[in-house]
Amino acid sequence: MTVFLTLSLLTLCYVIRVRPFVEKKDNIIEMVNESTVWIATNICFCFINPANKPYFIEVMGYVFVTVCAINIIFNLAIVVIDTIYVIKNSYQAYKAERE
Numbered sequence: 001m002t003v004f005l006t007l008s009l010l011t012l013c014y015v016i017r018v019r020p021f022v023e024k025k026d027n028i029i030e031m032v033n034e035s036t037v038w039i040a041t042n043i044c045f046c047f048i049n050p051a052n053k054p055y056f057i058e059v060m061g062y063v064f065v066t067v068c069a070i071n072i073i074f075n076l077a078i079v080v081i082d083t084i085y086v087i088k089n090s091y092q093a094y095k096a097e098r099e
Contacts, residue, residue, distance in 0.1 A: 001044060008038045029078060036071040040064060 012034040014020075019027045046052055046060040 001041065001048075005038065005041045008034060008041055012038055025078070029075070032074055033071065036067060039067050043067070 012031065015027065015030045015034055021027045021030065043060055043064045047057060052060075
């Protein structure tokens, strides 16, 4: 799991520094996704530590689910906004073509 945590952090640093995608939006999406992976991996360490009390592990489970849900909502919002934008532009192009 430590290897996964390190790779996730390195990928996040790479995306922040290099910005490999052409569009700014794609770089932001990748940064949010990599941040989520890194945070979720850190939370997983709480589950495997036998010294943690069951209540703490339960709370961290809810935190884990919340972090994943926020990421899903963020990505779905991007898809919905992009879809609305494409539909709007297509309609405007269709309307201009008819005139």
